[in-house]
Amino acid sequence: xxxxxxxxxxxxxxxxxxxxxxxxxxxxxxxxxxxxxxxxxxxxxxxxxxxxxxxxxxxxxxxxxxxxxxxxxxxxxxxxxxxxxxxxxxxxxxxxxxxxxxxxxxxxxxxxxxxxxxxxxxxxxxxxxxxxxxxxxxxxxxxxxxxxxxxxxxxxxxxxxxxxxxxxxxxxxxxxxxxxxxxxxxxxxxxxxxxxxxxxxxxxxxxxxxxxxxxxxxxxxxxxxxxxxxxxxxxxxxxxxxxxxxxxxxxxxxxxxxxxxxxxxxxxxxxxxxxxxxxxxxxxxxxxxxxxxxxx
Amino acid sequence: xxxxxxxxxxxxxxxxxxxxxxxxxxxxxxxxxxxxxxxxxxxxxxxxxxxxxxxxxxxxxxxxxxxxxxxxxxxxxxxxxxxxxxxxxxxxxxxxxxxxxxxxxxxxxxxxxxxxxxxxxxxxxxxxxxxxxxxxxxxxxxxxxxxxxxxxxxxxxxxxxxxxxxxxxxxxxxxxxxxxxxxxxxxxxxxxxxxxxxxxxxxxxxxxxxxxxxxxxxxxxxxxxxxxxxxxxxxxxxxxxxxxxxxx
Numbered sequence: 276x277x278x279x280x281x282x283x284x285x286x287x288x289x290x291x292x293x294x295x296x297x298x299x300x301x302x303x304x305x306x307x308x309x310x311x312x313x314x315x316x317x318x319x320x321x322x323x324x325x326x327x328x329x330x331x332x333x334x335x336x337x338x339x340x341x342x343x344x345x346x347x348x349x350x351x352x353x354x355x356x357x358x359x360x361x362x363x364x365x366x367x368x369x370x371x372x373x374x375x376x377x378x379x380x381x382x383x384x385x386x387x388x389x390x391x392x393x394x395x396x397x398x399x400x401x402x403x404x405x406x407x408x409x410x411x412x413x414x415x416x417x418x419x420x421x422x423x424x425x426x427x428x429x430x431x432x433x434x435x436x437x438x439x440x441x442x443x444x445x446x447x448x449x450x451x452x453x454x455x456x457x458x459x460x461x462x463x464x465x466x467x468x469x470x471x472x473x474x475x476x477x478x479x480x481x482x483x484x485x486x487x488x489x490x491x492x493x494x495x496x497x498x499x500x501x502x503x504x505x506x507x508x509x510x511x512x513x514x515x516x517x518x519x520x521x522x523x524x525x526x527x528x529x530x531x532x533x534x535x536x537x538x539x540x541x542x543x544x545x546x547x548x549x550x551x552x553x554x555x556x557x558x559x560x561x562x563x564x565x566x567x568x569x570x571x
Numbered sequence: 572x573x574x575x576x577x578x579x580x581x582x583x584x585x586x587x588x589x590x591x592x593x594x595x596x597x598x599x600x601x602x603x604x605x606x607x608x609x610x611x612x613x614x615x616x617x618x619x620x621x622x623x624x625x626x627x628x629x630x631x632x633x634x635x636x637x638x639x640x641x642x643x644x645x646x647x648x649x650x651x652x653x654x655x656x657x658x659x660x661x662x663x664x665x666x667x668x669x670x671x672x673x674x675x676x677x678x679x680x681x682x683x684x685x686x687x688x689x690x691x692x693x694x695x696x697x698x699x700x701x702x703x704x705x706x707x708x709x710x711x712x713x714x715x716x717x718x719x720x721x722x723x724x725x726x727x728x729x730x731x732x733x734x735x736x737x738x739x740x741x742x743x744x745x746x747x748x749x750x751x752x753x754x755x756x757x758x759x760x761x762x763x764x765x766x767x768x769x770x771x772x773x774x775x776x777x778x779x780x781x782x783x784x785x786x787x788x789x790x791x792x793x794x795x796x797x798x799x800x801x802x803x804x805x806x807x808x809x810x811x812x813x814x815x816x817x818x819x
Contacts (some may be wrong), residue, residue, distance in 0.1 A: 447673065448680040451666050458664030461626055462679030463652030463734055 282418050284537045285530060290418070290426045292529020294484055297429050297500045299435070299509035299521040305367050306517040307453040308473040309363070311378035316481050316506060317499025318389035319355065322409050323347045324489040324498055325397060328404045333357035337405035344428060344486045351482035358385065359474035385430040393496035402494040425487040433522075436476070449473055453516070468553025480505075481542055512555045514565025523563060527551065577642070579604040579771050580739055580748055585634035587620055588794075596795040597634070602739070602773060603773060607765055609786035609803070613815055617795040618775045619661070622648040622743050625773075627651045627659040638739065644771035649681060651773070654729055655738030657731040661747055662721040665730075671707055672698060676716050677680040678733040693721035698733060704763075705729045728757060732764060739771045740764070743802045754781065779803070791815065 286296050298320060305313050325349035331340050362385070366377040410421030440446040450468045452458040460466045484502060492498055508529055513520025535547035555562060573627050580602040587595040595617045601607050623629040625636060629647035636644040643651055657678075666674050675698035679690075702708040704814050705725045709757060715723060722746060731740060742761075746754050764770045776782050782789060783803050791799040793815035800807040806812050 419676050444680055447669075447676065450669065451677050453678065454666045454668055455664050457660075458666065459677060459680075460648045460659075461628070461652060461658055461664070462677045462730065463657075463756065465647070465649045465678070465681070467647070 278414070281537065282285075285319060285414055286416055287422070288533025289529035290422045290529070291525060291533065292423050292526040293433075293522075294429050294488060295502070295505045295509055296525025297432065297480055297484045297487075298506035298524045299513065299525055300433070300518055301477040301484075302503075302506050302511055303513075303516055303521050304480070304516060305474055305477035306455075306510075307425035307518075308449060309377060309378075309470050310456075311363070311366075312382070313474075313477065314379060314382040315385035315389060315504075316478070317497075317501075317503030318386050319481040320480040320485035320502045321393060321486030321494075321496065321501035322351050322354065322389065322490075323479075325393065325402075325485075326350055326496045327431075328402050328494045332403045339408050340404070341428075344417055344483060347486040348432075348479040348483050352479040355475040355478035356471050358478075359471045365468065367467060367470065375378050375381075384570065386423075389441070389495050397496075404489045404494065406490050421490045421493070425491065428483070428487045431478070434571045436480070445472060451477075465498075490531060505548070506544075506553050510562070511552050512562055514562030516566070517562065517564035520562055520564030553564055575596035577604045577636070577790035578602070579606075579638065580773070582621075582625070582642075583635045583637070585624060585636065586632045587624055588618075588632045589698040595624065595631075597799055598792070598797050600790060600797060602771060604764065604767050604771055607761065607772045607774065607786050608786065609782040610773060610792060611777070611779075611782060611788035611789050611803075614705040616792045616815070618792050619743055620795075621792065622658060622741050622773075622775060625651075625657060625661075626741055629762070633764065648658055652678075652734060653681060654739065655736045657734045657739075658747060659727045659731060659743060660743035662815055663702070664719070665715040665718075665726055666722045668714060670712050670714055671702065671718070671726055673709040675702060675730050675733055678735075679760050681734075692734075701729045701732050703800065705760055721753035725751060725753055725756060728760060737768070739773065742774045742776075744775055744777065747774055749752075749756050754778075758785060760764055 299315065302313060302316050305311065327343045330343040330346055331337060335342050362381050363378060366374045371377060406421055407424040411418055411420050411423050413423070440449055448464050448469050449472065450461065451464065452466055452473070456466060485499065492501070505528065509521055509524040512527060513524030528551060531547050531551050532544050536544050572666060576602055580600070582598055582600045585595055585598040586593070598621065601715065607747070610621065612618055624631050627646060630659045631644050635642055638654055638656065641775060643654060646654070649669060671764065672695070676694060699711065701710060702711055705728065705730065707722065707725055718726065728742070728745060731737070736770065745757050749757070761772055762785065765772060774782070786803065788801060789803050789806055790797050791812050798811045799809045
């Protein structure tokens with residue numbers, strides 16, 4: 276095989292892998308703090324893609340697409356905060372025993388609700404926002420402009436996310452809450468507020484992925500389903516609750532899918548990821564970076 | 572500092588049930604400001620549940636808790652901390668992936684410390700001084716996960732002193748599993764903070780020599796009820812206490 280073509284697929288895999296990782300980081304971030312899986316993550320991705328589409332097409336214009344991304348993230352952040360406050364917070368108030376079950380019921384219901392809401396509001400059709408950029412090159416390799424923009428956008432967002440988590444007081448509270456919920460609560464921190472911020476940040480990362488990928492995977496009511504599936508695959512591979520794990524696993528999944536498509540067959544693209552998931556589960560059930568949970 | 576006779580904490584007919592199990596039953600306690608009170612009792616008698624009720628981790632099934640005559644049993648743990656109640660745990664609740672100094676700064680994250688951005692250098696200096704006080708200053712940049720169990724207990728205790736205002740310090744088995752040197756640092760810290768800052772301590776412990784050296788009075792808890800109160804010497808002769816420890 277032509278080494279140039281192989282490099283091209285490798286780059287394509289890395290690009291898509293990093294963007295998948297954004298989704299996975301959102302899921303794992305919420306899990307690490309609230310100890311719940313948000314099954315409606317794909318719908319926040321979908322919401323981000325719709326917001327970006329409508330902002331770019333009806334308000335900002337194609338040349339200001341990059342303004343649409345933080346705006347979409349901000350709106351979804353707000354929606355996430357409201358949802359957390361009124362639908363998820365009740366499980367932490369009082370002494371509910373099966374919080375995970377409560378969260379599953381609520382987030383699955385949200386998934387169904389938002390998908391149907393999108394159909395009601397915008398119809399079942401697919402929308403395509405204008406391209407963010409024309410074809411470009413990474414070194415000698417030609418790359419789709421939209422994918423390149425999505426890669427750069429993702430790296431910027433991940434950089435900001437890192438700075439918030441590592442360098443700010445809010446970030447310290449988020450990290451503290453992830454490491455020891457009872458400890459931070461009894462040190463005087465309002466853990467319910469921390470949950471709300473974490474949920475908002477987590478879903479806004481999904482919205483960013485939706486907005487960045489809108490010209491590639493288009494905008495329609497169920498466009499978040501694939502991204503969510505990839506997000507969960509990445510979490511199993513990287514380890515639930517591990518942010519570095521999500522990044523590495525995202526890259527690994529993207530590259531394996533991409534190389535599998537070129538070396539074997541593109542028809543089984545999704546199968547390669549599942550084979551990787553099964554292999555990791557067999558060798559290391561907690562994922563590459565996951566920690567074994569201590570009981571009692 | 573000796574107790575000034577004014578009640579700081581009161582529990583009235585406090586009860587906590589877990590299904591059919593009664594962990595704390597009609598427990599009434601009264602702690603004076605500036606006192607160092609020991610809470611003793613056999614394993615499973617309800618001491619830690621009592622700590623969880625006062626600190627807000629558990630909601631009481633019945634009864635009331637008052638801090639400075641104001642009812643606090645409906646408040647969340649962080650609001651109780653803002654009112655001046657801090658606690659430690661038998662297994663230290665430290666933030667393993669943060670440095671020792673970062674652990675010390677966690678109480679400054681609370682909503683009640685709204686001026687933390689302005690006061691950041693001062694907060695850091697305060698944290699470093701406390702680390703010096705508990706002899707952990709040389710470890711301030713180490714991750715908490717690299718510390719021994721005893722050092723983590725010290726770190727947890729020192730972190731509690733960062734809470735402002737601090738009125739009542741609840742300690743759950745602070746001497747369990749720590750070496751004599753660390754035990755002595757913990758005891759000195761408690762005595763100094765009580766003497767110099769007037770902080771009231773409620774200490775759950777099985778370590779009778781430490782309780783004897785530290786505590787003005789002890790309350791003996793058995794099967795969720797307070798069966799005796801007084802100095803350690805006084806309660807040691809009460810038949811109900813002897814029976815609780817030896818078994819009837």
